[in-house]
Amino acid sequence: xxxxxxxxxxxxxxDVEEEQWSQADVPLSTCxxxxxxxxxxxxxxxxxxxxxxxxxxxxNDMASVNPATTAKSLDxxxxxxxxxxxxxxxxxxxxxxxxxxxxxxxxxxxxxAKIVEFLKVSTTK
Numbered sequence: 001x002x003x004x005x006x007x008x009x010x011x012x013x014x015d016v017e018e019e020q021w022s023q024a025d026v027p028l029s030t031c032x033x034x035x036x037x038x039x040x041x042x043x044x045x046x047x048x049x050x051x052x053x054x055x056x057x058x059x060n061d062m063a064s065v066n067p068a069t070t071a072k073s074l075d076x077x078x079x080x081x082x083x084x085x086x087x088x089x090x091x092x093x094x095x096x097x098x099x100x101x102x103x104x105x106x107x108x109x110x111x112x113a114k115i116v117e118f119l120k121v122s123t124t125k
């Protein structure tokens with residue numbers, strides 16, 4: 001895991017060093033992912049037990065877009081950002097990390113089972 005993270009850090013550093021600093025078109029998939037991230041930070045997450053839905057994130061808020069199309073800028077909370085390729089790659093990497101966090105919940109049971117197995121083996125020796 002540490003090697004995976006270090007590889008990503010090295011790639012990001014290289015991207016910044018080699019950046020031409022010219023405006024790039026932003027893939028709409030990046031716009032969608034960043035806007036989802038902002039929405040999740042500024043609104044209450046969906047809670048199945050909650051009866052109030054006015055402050056919850058609606059999956060339909062984010063329009064279905066063709067990930068191959070692009071925008072000239074990234075708009076977040078009424079602010080427009082012009083991006084360079086290194087920034088786009090860094091934002092995509094950030095979104096990848098955030099998606100990993102969402103997956104942690106689904107593997108928690110497996111991880112706990114492996115930890116218990118490990119503890120049982122290590123205490124019997």
